[in-house]
Amino acid sequence: MKIAVIGTGYVGLVTGVCLSDIGHTVICIDVDQEKVKRLQSGDPIIYEPGLEDLMKKNIEKSRLSFSGNHQTGLAGAEVVYIAVGTPQNHDGSANLNYIEAAATDIAKNITQDTVVVTKSTVPVGTNQHIKEVITVNLVHPVKVTVVSNPEFLREGSAIQDTFSGDRIVIGTDDEQAAYIIEEINQPFGIPVYKTDIASAEMIKYASNAFLATKISFINEIANICEKTGANVDAVAAGMGLDNRIGPKFLSAGLGYGGSCFPKDTNALVQLAGNHEHDFKLLKSVIEVNNNQPLHLFQKAKQRLGDFKGKKIAVLGLAFKPNTDDMREAPSTLLIQQLLEEGANVTAFDPIAIENARRILGDGLTYSESIDETLQDAEATFIVTDWEKVKNIDLATLEQRMKYPIVFDGRNCFALEAVKTANIEYYSMGRSDIANREKLAVGGSNK
Amino acid sequence: MNIVIVGTGYVGLVSGSCFADKGHHVYCVDNNQSKIKDLKNGIIPIYEKGLKSLIDRNTANGHLEFTTSLKDAVGEADFIFIAVGTPEMTNGEANLEYVYHVADELSEVLDDTRYRVIVDKSTVPIGTAYEVRKRIARNIPTAAFDVCSVPEFLKEGSAVHDTLHPDRIVIGTDSEKAQKRLVELHRPFSNQLFVTDIRSAEMIKYASNCFLATKISFINEIANLCDAYGADIKEVAAAMGLDKRISPHFLNAGLGYGGSCFPKDIKALINMADQVDYDATLLKAVQQVNTKQKYRVISHLHNVFDHELAGKKIGILGLAFKPNTDDFRESPSLFIIHELVKQAATVVVYDPVVGHKARLPDKVEIMEEVTSVFDHVDAVVLMTEWPEFIHLPYESLKHKMRTPVVIDGRNALDPVELKNNGFIYHGIGVR
Ligand SMILES: NC(=O)c1ccc[n+]([C@@H]2O[C@H](COP(=O)([O-])OP(=O)(O)OC[C@H]3O[C@@H](n4cnc5c(N)ncnc54)[C@H](O)[C@@H]3O)[C@@H](O)[C@H]2O)c1
Ligand SMILES: NC(=O)c1ccc[n+]([C@@H]2O[C@H](COP(=O)([O-])OP(=O)(O)OC[C@H]3O[C@@H](n4cnc5c(N)ncnc54)[C@H](O)[C@@H]3O)[C@@H](O)[C@H]2O)c1
Numbered sequence: 001m002k003i004a005v006i007g008t009g010y011v012g013l014v015t016g017v018c019l020s021d022i023g024h025t026v027i028c029i030d031v032d033q034e035k036v037k038r039l040q041s042g043d044p045i046i047y048e049p050g051l052e053d054l055m056k057k058n059i060e061k062s063r064l065s066f067s068g069n070h071q072t073g074l075a076g077a078e079v080v081y082i083a084v085g086t087p088q089n090h091d092g093s094a095n096l097n098y099i100e101a102a103a104t105d106i107a108k109n110i111t112q113d114t115v116v117v118t119k120s121t122v123p124v125g126t127n128q129h130i131k132e133v134i135t136v137n138l139v140h141p142v143k144v145t146v147v148s149n150p151e152f153l154r155e156g157s158a159i160q161d162t163f164s165g166d167r168i169v170i171g172t173d174d175e176q177a178a179y180i181i182e183e184i185n186q187p188f189g190i191p192v193y194k195t196d197i198a199s200a201e202m203i204k205y206a207s208n209a210f211l212a213t214k215i216s217f218i219n220e221i222a223n224i225c226e227k228t229g230a231n232v233d234a235v236a237a238g239m240g241l242d243n244r245i246g247p248k249f250l251s252a253g254l255g256y257g258g259s260c261f262p263k264d265t266n267a268l269v270q271l272a273g274n275h276e277h278d279f280k281l282l283k284s285v286i287e288v289n290n291n292q293p294l295h296l297f298q299k300a301k302q303r304l305g306d307f308k309g310k311k312i313a314v315l316g317l318a319f320k321p322n323t324d325d326m327r328e329a330p331s332t333l334l335i336q337q338l339l340e341e342g343a344n345v346t347a348f349d350p351i352a353i354e355n356a357r358r359i360l361g362d363g364l365t366y367s368e369s370i371d372e373t374l375q376d377a378e379a380t381f382i383v384t385d386w387e388k389v390k391n392i393d394l395a396t397l398e399q400r401m402k403y404p405i406v407f408d409g410r411n412c413f414a415l416e417a418v419k420t421a422n423i424e425y426y427s428m429g430r431s432d433i434a435n436r437e438k439l440a441v442g443g444s445n446k
Numbered sequence: 447m448n449i450v451i452v453g454t455g456y457v458g459l460v461s462g463s464c465f466a467d468k469g470h471h472v473y474c475v476d477n478n479q480s481k482i483k484d485l486k487n488g489i490i491p492i493y494e495k496g497l498k499s500l501i502d503r504n505t506a507n508g509h510l511e512f513t514t515s516l517k518d519a520v521g522e523a524d525f526i527f528i529a530v531g532t533p534e535m536t537n538g539e540a541n542l543e544y545v546y547h548v549a550d551e552l553s554e555v556l557d558d559t560r561y562r563v564i565v566d567k568s569t570v571p572i573g574t575a576y577e578v579r580k581r582i583a584r585n586i587p588t589a590a591f592d593v594c595s596v597p598e599f600l601k602e603g604s605a606v607h608d609t610l611h612p613d614r615i616v617i618g619t620d621s622e623k624a625q626k627r628l629v630e631l632h633r634p635f636s637n638q639l640f641v642t643d644i645r646s647a648e649m650i651k652y653a654s655n656c657f658l659a660t661k662i663s664f665i666n667e668i669a670n671l672c673d674a675y676g677a678d679i680k681e682v683a684a685a686m687g688l689d690k691r692i693s694p695h696f697l698n699a700g701l702g703y704g705g706s707c708f709p710k711d712i713k714a715l716i717n718m719a720d721q722v723d724y725d726a727t728l729l730k731a732v733q734q735v736n737t738k739q740k741y742r743v744i745s746h747l748h749n750v751f752d753h754e755l756a757g758k759k760i761g762i763l764g765l766a767f768k769p770n771t772d773d774f775r776e777s778p779s780l781f782i783i784h785e786l787v788k789q790a791a792t793v794v795v796y797d798p799v800v801g802h803k804a805r806l807p808d809k810v811e812i813m814e815e816v817t818s819v820f821d822h823v824d825a826v827v828l829m830t831e832w833p834e835f836i837h838l839p840y841e842s843l844k845h846k847m848r849t850p851v852v853i854d855g856r857n858a859l860d861p862v863e864l865k866n867n868g869f870i871y872h873g874i875g876v877r
Contacts, residue, residue: 124675152689167688193688199672199681206668207686210661213728214691217660220728221653224715227722228572230649234642238650241614241638242599244695245657268671275674281660281667284731 001184004029004077006102008039008066010046010158010259010325011119011151012083017055018162020064022187027065029073036068047324047351050159074109079180082106082130083119083151092266094123103130107137110144115177117147121208121264123271124201127171145177148197150204155258156322168192171200205271208264209282214249215256216288222252222429223295232429233411252429254330254383254409255292257319262289262328292428293330293409296381297337299426300407304379307343311402313377314338314345315370315392316384316410318352326355330409331383338381339363348373350386374400385410394421447631449473450523452516452548454481456492456706456773457567457598458529460605463500466510468634473519474512485512493772493799496606516548517555524560525631526552528578529567529598538713540571549581556582558589563624566595569655569711571718572648575618592624595644596632597651602705603770614638618647652718655711656729661696662703663735669699669875670742679875680857699874701778701829701855702739704767709736709776740778743827744785746853746872750825756790759848761819764830765797765804772799778855779829783810794819798832817843825851831858841867 001024005016008030016028030036035045042059044051058064067073074080084098099120106116116134118127131146138144148171153161168190172178182192195203222232232252240247256262265286272279304310319329326332331347338345345364349356353366367373370392374380380401382389390412398404404423411427418425418433425433447470451462454476466472476482481491488505490498504510513519520526530544545568556562564582566575579593595618600608615632617639619625629639642650669679679699687694703709712733719726744755751758767777774780779795786793787807795806796813806812813819816834820826820843828835836858844850844867852864854873864871 124671124677166690167685169685191688193685195681195685196678198675198677199685202668202672202675202677202682203685206682207689207692209668210664210686210692213660213664214657216728217657220726221649221656223724224719224722224726225646225649227724228645228649228718230572230645231643234646235649235653238614238616238640238642238646239654239657241640242654243613244661244693245654246691246693248691271675272667272671275671277670277674279667279671281663281728281731281735284727288728 001025001079001180002077003027003079003081003184004074005081005083006030006070006073006105007082007084007098007120008035009083009085010048010155011153012081013039013044013046013055014048014051014153014158014162015081015083015119015151017051017058017064018159019184020058021054023063024184025063027067027073027077029067029070031068033068036066039066048155048158049322054159070105070109074106075111077110077114078112079115079117079184080106080110081117081119081149086120086122086263088263088266091270093270094121094263094267096122096126096129099126099130100133103133104137107134108139110142111140113143115145115147115180117149117181119149119151121150121204121260121267122148122201123205123267124198127197127201145172145174146197147172147174147177147181148200149181150200152204152207155325156320163188165190169200169203170194171197171203173197205264205268208261209268209285211249212256212261212265212289213282213285215261216285218250218252219255219292219428220288225429229431231415231431235429252411253292253385254296254334254428255289257328257330258323258325259327262286293334294337296407296409296426296428297334300379300381301341303405303426307338307341310343310378311376312338312343312345313373313380313401314347315373315380315382315389316386317347317349317356318384321384321386324351324355326352326359329356331356332359334381334383334409335360335364346373346377349384350388371396371400376400376402378403379405379407382406382408382410382412385412394418394423398422447471447524448522450475450516450519450526452476452526452528453530453544453568454478454485454491454512455529455531456494456602456605457600458527459485459490459492459501460494460497460600460609461527461529461567461598463497463504463510464606464609464635466504467500470509472504472510473523474510475514475516475519476512477514479514482512482514494602494605495770500606516551520552520555522560523562524627525563525565527565527567527596532568532570532710534710534713538717540569540710540714540717542570542574545570545574545578546581549578550584553582553585556586556589556591558586561590561623563627564591564593565628566593566648567598569597569651569707569714570595570648571714572645574648575644592619592621594619594621594624594628595647596628597647599651599654602773603768610635612636612638614640616647616650617641618644618650620644652711652715655708656715656732658696659703659708659712659736660728660732662708663732663739665697665699666702666739666874667735672875676877677875678877699857701743701874702736704776704778705771705773706775740781741785742874743782743829743853743855744789747825747827750851750870750872755786757792758824759792759794759822760786761823761826762793762795763816763819763826763828763835764832765795765800766830766832769830769832772803774800774804777830780804780806782827782829782855783807794821794823797830798834817846820846822846822848824848825853827853827855828858829855831856840864840869844868
């Protein structure tokens with residue numbers, strides 16, 4: 001099958017690369033010419049485990065190519081995937097400018113009957129709109145069918161998710177189009193769920209919103225545990241054994257971030273609002289999530305009194321491990337707060353520094369070394385549970401830091417282990433471990 | 447082992463008979479005289495699949511006995527389970543009066559002749575086990591015992607099956623000795639024994655129920671959006687459920703949760719949070735959604751009948767809060783019936799097991815036959831998805847109705863078939 005993919009971000013690039021790997025001829029199109037040049041040279045730009053190798057392999061086999069030009073890119077394509085961004089507007093609704101531009105590009109350049117597949121996350125009704133935009137702008141009299149095929153990959157395991165996802169959702173009213181898309185995906189061997197367009201669009205938002213709800217739920221439980229003496233990790237493990245609940249997405253911490261959950265939950269609230277439906281439940285999910293980083297910050301402030309002139313170490317910047325994505329990362333809010341209160345922040349991250357600098361600027365020190373980050377710090381915040389962070393020898397904290405006071409936003413360490421170390425330790429939804437008798441630590445002890 | 451179970455409600459009676467069936471000697475104790483008299487005569491006060499034969503078998507072989515005297519029962523007991531009710535008080539707080547009463551009684555009747563494991567099976571707020579221990583120790587400071595938490599996860603309607611094949615058993619204890627005994631006792635029921643501290647065990651129960659309630663409120667909100675946007679909640683839920691991180695259970699949109707557990711456990715956890723100055727926003731939203739959701743039925747009726755229900759005759763299918771149980775505590779059906787009566791509609795109702803047990807407004811007529819619910823009514827509303835309601839001959843029943851309107855509060859019926867048969871059909875988020 002000859003396929004064109006419009007947009008080469010996380011979703012478009014990974015989709016294009018994987019579709020070429022199962023034997024299709026794929027051309028990926030982007031308006032960003034700089035990006036296209038780098039991609040053509042075999043540089044994937046974004047970080048995803050396994051992506052670079054797979055990309056190079058398929059470029060070599062001439063199944064994968066890149067173009068900055070819609071006319072050449074779309075020529076001869078039987079199926080066109082739309083994978084451009086759908087960022088949020090100020091009011092939280094999804095911005096469809098890129099989608100509309102892509103639809104217009106398609107209309108102007110296709111020369112044969114085409115199936116247009118929307119991978120981007122779009123509000124219910126958008127595929128219908130895409131079809132209209134294309135129809136109105138068509139140059140050649142060809143037949144266009146639209147299919148909603150929402151993407152469920154996760155950054156950090158995007159390749160693996162594409163090859164072994166739980167399900168592929170195909171939403172369309174056109175049986176022939178559904179058949180074509182099912183055939184394209186057949187080599188992945190993943191269960192296909194066929195449905196109507198509106199339901200497919202809703203499935204994507206509902207799934208993400210539910211997972212966000214699961215995260216905020218366990219965070220709310222963590223906050224109650226903290227105050228009643230239960231241990232949220234034990235609670236989550238005990239809950240997760242219930243098959244109706246399942247163990248995934250039950251890690252208490254600083255909440256969700258990234259390019260999807262925050263924007264998709266906001267968009268769904270907005271979508272409800274359009275019909276005068278007040279989606280209180282989801283609003284409260286968002287509220288709990290926004291509060292989590294501040295909750296840890298407040299705990300630290302109470303302990304330290306103030307941050308003025310103190311060196312504060314931050315371990316992890318990316319919104320989750322194995323990605324360099326900084327969009328809506330909890331580290332942002334936390335660090336901004338620390339800087340505002342006069343702290344000297346040094347932040348460690350193995351790959352997200354470049355992206356972080358664009359958001360947080362130069363008001364802090366960035367480091368790719370954990371040891372350097374910890375050196376002489378008066379407190380440490382753990383923000384991203386990178387493997388490297390989880391594997392820190394607790395003795396290092398004691399040795400390197402000026403005062404070994406740790407605020408762990410990701411519950412990286414077992415309390416038993418911490419009890420034997422000489423550190424003061426505050427985590428999410430678990431008892432504080434002061435080890436005060438062992439420690440004579442500074443800070444304005446309250 | 448000798449086991450005493452205090453309280454013979456859903457939880458006590460089912461776990462008592464299941465322990466007996468594993469060969470232990472079990473005394474079920476209840477202070478409700480008539481209940482014990484009935485049980486001794488083989489009359490089971492609640493309806494649960496498989497329970498009667500279990501009880502008959504184990505009373506016949508002497509493994510299971512009933513008594514009103516806690517004192518007589520506990521003499522030889524190795525384990526004492528507290529399974530009395532913990533209803534909600536008006537502020538939502540769990541009422542521990544019955545639990546503490548049992549603790550106080552135990553303090554009077556226990557002696558120090560042997561070591562005993564005392565287990566909270568009732569759903570109780572975090573820290574309750576410590577208070578129970580204090581109370582028991584009051585009169586018997588030298589007695590050897592531990593108080594542990596083994597929360598109950600059975601579901602009404604499949605209580606026996608759930609007890610014999612649980613996903614997991616949670617054991618909360620701070621005593622190694624008690625842990626060893628409890629593990630031994632529960633091993634035959636499950637390989638998945640989760641041992642933790644007492645407070646976390648107590649929280650696991652609330653957190654689990656509240657999460658499932660959250661799942662229900664979530665999918666109901668999505669269903670309401672599906673109504674607004676022309677998507678189909680059954681499609682959406684089915685595809686969501688394929689995601690292993692979500693799981694397909696508890697994704698049936700409808701009129702919200704009811705029964706004796708979810709509503710009270712959510713309120714209790716909100717109250718617990720309030721007491722430690724934490725505003726449980728998310729849980730409060732879950733509860734609000736649930737409170738509102740039942741009225742979807744009323745708004746569907748309003749849409750069909752142009753906002754005027756006075757004088758309309760409405761047939762209600764189902765009183766129980768879910769199928770296969772006779773429990774109608776906090777059942778949405780009751781709310782709807784009261785609301786319809788308030789709006790001056792005439793209401794007739796049928797439920798295969800609840801029947802006359804429910805206290806309904808005077809004017810509501812309880813039918814003996816399910817088909818009578820269709821006689822001259824303007825609409826039929828399905829409130830409990832009993833299997834027998836799903837397979838009714840709707841096409842022929844239609845002719846008994848004044849107008850062929852079906853409101854399906856549980857999305858249990860086939861919309862296509864009903865519409866093809868000339869019904870006006872409304873579900874919750876289905877097309
Ligand atoms: N990132 C994820 O984890 C993820 C997961 C599932 C779904 N999604 C959804 O997929 C969509 C894409 O997300 P992303 O993270 O890949 O976005 P992204 O912002 O990383 O990439 C979008 C790309 O599209 C290009 N583009 C914009 N307009 C174009 C046009 N008219 N023609 C050609 N190229 C154009 C941009 O230059 C950019 O490279 C979004 O709707 C998102 O919600 C993302
Ligand atoms: N019903 C369920 O589905 C379920 C599931 C899990 C947990 N739970 C929890 O288990 C507990 C019991 O629930 P239930 O539904 O079985 O309650 P229930 O109200 O059906 O039964 C409680 C029984 O305890 C008896 N009782 C009260 N005080 C007593 C005393 N001092 N001595 C002896 N007997 C006494 C009552 O007479 C009654 O028969 C509650 O905390 C509940 O939250 C219930």
